Amino acid sequence: MGVIEEVFSIDLPVGEQFRIQRCRYTPQSGETKKRISIVSGIHGDELEGQYVCFLLGEWLRSNPEKIKATIDIYPAINSLGIDSITRSVPFYDVDLNRIFPGSKNDFLPAQIADGVVSAMSGSEIAIDIHSSNVFLREIPQVRIAKSQADTLVPLANKLNIDFVWVHDAVTVLESTFAHAMNTLGTKTLVVEMGVGMRLSKAYGHQLLDGILNLMACEGFLDIAPLEVRMPIQSEVGEVAYLNASCPGLFVPAIEHCQMIQKGEIVGEIVDPLSGQTLDEVIAPIGGILFTLRAYPIVYEGSLVGRIFGENG
Amino acid sequence: MKRIEILNFKSPNRAPLKVEGFIFGEESAGTSIAFIGSMSGDHINQLYVASGLVDYLRQKEEEGKITGKILVIPAINTYALNMGETFWPLDKTDINMMFPGYAQGETTQRIAAKLFESLQGYDYGVILEGRRDQGMCLPYVKLIQSGYEDIDSARDLGMRFIHFRPYSPIETVMLQYNWQLWGTKACSVVFGKNGTIDRVSSSEVHGALVRLMSKRGILDISAFEGYASNIIEPDDITVLKAQCAGIFDSLVGCGVAVQKGEVLGRITDALSGEKLENITAPIDGVVTCQYANPLIFQNSIAFRIASAISKR
Ligand SMILES: [Zn+2]
Numbered sequence: 001m002g003v004i005e006e007v008f009s010i011d012l013p014v015g016e017q018f019r020i021q022r023c024r025y026t027p028q029s030g031e032t033k034k035r036i037s038i039v040s041g042i043h044g045d046e047l048e049g050q051y052v053c054f055l056l057g058e059w060l061r062s063n064p065e066k067i068k069a070t071i072d073i074y075p076a077i078n079s080l081g082i083d084s085i086t087r088s089v090p091f092y093d094v095d096l097n098r099i100f101p102g103s104k105n106d107f108l109p110a111q112i113a114d115g116v117v118s119a120m121s122g123s124e125i126a127i128d129i130h131s132s133n134v135f136l137r138e139i140p141q142v143r144i145a146k147s148q149a150d151t152l153v154p155l156a157n158k159l160n161i162d163f164v165w166v167h168d169a170v171t172v173l174e175s176t177f178a179h180a181m182n183t184l185g186t187k188t189l190v191v192e193m194g195v196g197m198r199l200s201k202a203y204g205h206q207l208l209d210g211i212l213n214l215m216a217c218e219g220f221l222d223i224a225p226l227e228v229r230m231p232i233q234s235e236v237g238e239v240a241y242l243n244a245s246c247p248g249l250f251v252p253a254i255e256h257c258q259m260i261q262k263g264e265i266v267g268e269i270v271d272p273l274s275g276q277t278l279d280e281v282i283a284p285i286g287g288i289l290f291t292l293r294a295y296p297i298v299y300e301g302s303l304v305g306r307i308f309g310e311n312g
Numbered sequence: 313m314k315r316i317e318i319l320n321f322k323s324p325n326r327a328p329l330k331v332e333g334f335i336f337g338e339e340s341a342g343t344s345i346a347f348i349g350s351m352s353g354d355h356i357n358q359l360y361v362a363s364g365l366v367d368y369l370r371q372k373e374e375e376g377k378i379t380g381k382i383l384v385i386p387a388i389n390t391y392a393l394n395m396g397e398t399f400w401p402l403d404k405t406d407i408n409m410m411f412p413g414y415a416q417g418e419t420t421q422r423i424a425a426k427l428f429e430s431l432q433g434y435d436y437g438v439i440l441e442g443r444r445d446q447g448m449c450l451p452y453v454k455l456i457q458s459g460y461e462d463i464d465s466a467r468d469l470g471m472r473f474i475h476f477r478p479y480s481p482i483e484t485v486m487l488q489y490n491w492q493l494w495g496t497k498a499c500s501v502v503f504g505k506n507g508t509i510d511r512v513s514s515s516e517v518h519g520a521l522v523r524l525m526s527k528r529g530i531l532d533i534s535a536f537e538g539y540a541s542n543i544i545e546p547d548d549i550t551v552l553k554a555q556c557a558g559i560f561d562s563l564v565g566c567g568v569a570v571q572k573g574e575v576l577g578r579i580t581d582a583l584s585g586e587k588l589e590n591i592t593a594p595i596d597g598v599v600t601c602q603y604a605n606p607l608i609f610q611n612s613i614a615f616r617i618a619s620a621i622s623k624r
Contacts, residue, residue: 011557013607014582091609092445093398098409098482105551107445108609135403172409174481243416247324273325297324299402301419 001061002073008115010108018080018108020115025060025071034069036220037123037186038211041074042097042116042130042177044081044088048194049129051204056211069220072123077116085197087133098172100180117180125155125218126181126188127211134196135295136303139257139288140203140210142231143190145169148182153233156189158217160210160228163290163308166235195294232288237310240285244269244298248278252292262286266305269298285309313370314338318385319426321419326391329423333385333430334366336373342380343530345436346496347521348487349385351408352399353392355442357504361514362386362440365521372531380530383434388427409482411490428490436465436528437491437498438521447613448505449601450566451513451520453541455499458489462497463543468527469501469520470538472567473600473618477546505604544618550595552615554579556588560608564615568599576615579608595619 002023009019026032038056040049053075060071076082080090088095094109102113120126132138141163142156149166156164173179181188191207194200213226244250252267260266266281266289283289287309298304314335321329349355349362363386372378387393391401399406405420413425431437443449455466456479466474483489491498501520503513523538525531554560561578570576570593577591597619603612 011610013557013559013609018609087404094444104611105553105613107613108611111611133403171481171484241416243418247322249324297402299323299419300321301417301422302403303418 007119023073025067027067032069035123037072037120037126039074040129041076041078041082044078044086045196046131048131050075051199052129052207055208066222068222098175100175100177121184123186126186128177129191131194131196132192137195137292137294138192139290140193140206141165158214160206161231164231164233240307242281242305244302244304246278247299250293250296250298250304257289257292260289318430329391331388333383336369336382337378337380340381343528344381344434345530346383346431346434348439350387352389353397354506357509358440358442359387360509361517377532379532408487409485411485411487434496437496439487439500441500441502442506446605447601448604451503451517453499454502456483458492460492465497466499467541468524470523471520471541472539473544474541475544548618548621550617551613552591554608554612554614557610558582558588562602564599566599571596
């Protein structure tokens with residue numbers, strides 16, 4: 001059984017503490033310095049990671065003899081936000097994933113970030129599970145900054161995900177948890193899957209298999225590696241963004257993220273007031289529709305989908 | 313004066329978002345300056361100063377005192393202002409985190425792109441900024457070291473303090489940084505307490521804006537000299553944190569000179585009323601900013617004191 005520990009606590013004004021808890025699993029015998037951290041809930045409206053944490057905890061509870069190193073599970077970093085459908089840090093309205101590595105001398109969100117980094121630094125690997133947001137549904141994917149690709153892509157390929165997206169480094173992303181941890185030498189993978197405020201059970205089980213496989217391959221678990229899928233690699237093609245051309249109600253023509261042909265209709269933007277169809281959203285390239293809008297209200301520019309198409 | 317539409321952006325059901333600008337001396341070949349008011353829904357004081365400036369400039373125009381070209385955009389995110397939100401009401405993104413903008417991108421990237429386009433070519437730019445935390449402060453100039461910053465024009469505002477510092481990663485997507493990179497001598501004037509109007513700070517900021525325009529030959533009036541601005545570097549600031557959470561009582565105002573050992577604020581237990589803490593100045597200096605909410609979090613920054621440390 002894991003040991004539940006409080007790794008960060010700070011008094012709130014009226015008789016309560018903001019806290020971050022983890023559940024730590026260690027080998028039944030022997031000492032280990034080797035450690036992995038599984039993280040979710042940096043955004044309070046993203047819950048897919050909570051389910052993965054549960055599934056992993058359940059597995060570890062029933063297989064304690066397989067544990068070869070320290071495994072830390074942090075289901076709820078922004079615990080105030082998770083319990084109140086608040087994406088940002090409540091009261092301050094600050095995106096926690098834009099404030100890393102944080103600081104002890106700054107406002108509450110920066111202190112939380114600092115607390116997270118100190119709790120996890122020293123981990124060999126961290127897996128930070130996000131679920132997009134309430135607007136978009138994503139197939140299980142890992143996003144990696146180009147500068148980290150050499151180290152991280154081989155690890156991501158073990159995670160039983162569908163897509164590895166290597167993107168250009170953007171300065172603003174230097175304030176994310178993943179960047180802070182990678183800088184400190186913890187190989188940190190960012191998983192995006194599912195949709196905000198909801199659970200996608202199948203994705204949860206898919207990622208659990210991936211995490212077990214990664215932990216088997218990297219020496220955290222004494223089990224045989226699992227059969228996992230090889231993700232599509234973003235280097236071999238291009239990503240097309242589908243943005244709404246006008247405001248209205250987006251009605252998808254397809255249910256889930258799937259393979260799509262060039263010219264196929266992804267959905268329609270309609271006007272409930274006049275009863276007119278304002279625009280058809282057409283796939284500009286063929287490929288895998290790995291992002292699809294889940295929240296129907298759109299403005300001009302709202303992202304309705306992303307397609308990855310292989311070159312040639 | 314000419315009232316122009318900077319952008320007109322349709323909504324699914326609401327009346328369109330209309331961002332308006334006021335131009336004075338449009339035909340002038342002289343020096344040009346642009347002012348940006350409220351970019352988020354809680355920056356009410358910035359709206360107040362900007363609209364007050366429009367009214368002032370209208371009078372000066374009638375008196376024939378305008379010798380350059382002036383653009384004032386009092387409010388960008390009117391949708392948020394009209395519903396008590398801080399950020400873009402649908403996806404909660406911050407327009408001031410979207411620069412230089414992207415015309416084919418997400419909604420707020422498109423709004424930022426449109427706005428940024430209308431700000432090109434000005435010699436000077438002043439962004440009226442609110443705070444990004446729950447504090448309030450003595451009005452100050454924030455000038456980031458992008459490599460293109462211009463300290464001389466910042467000095468012409470004649471404000472007491474210029475906070476001059478390296479930029480953080482998130483500032484690379486904010487207006488000041490991008491405006492500087494695109495060749496406008498841009499700075500921010502930060503003041504007030506979000507959601508409120510402070511008349512003393514407002515008139516101080518108004519005076520500074522007029523002084524800058526007078527010194528740079530945009531307004532043909534004589535303005536009183538301001539301060540010989542003190543350049544404050546990060547090392548000059550002493551941060552005083554609340555050891556305890558609870559009810560916060562400040563005993564001093566922003567701008568007050570304090571002495572080492574002076575009690576600046578008190579914290580009491582929110583439930584028992586017990587006196588928990590006196591917050592005492594550890595150094596002589598000027599209170600530049602303080603926490604401005606009656607409930608305080610543990611380790612929150614209660615006061616910042618500026619002292620001339622880097623000058624020693
Ligand atoms: Zn997230």
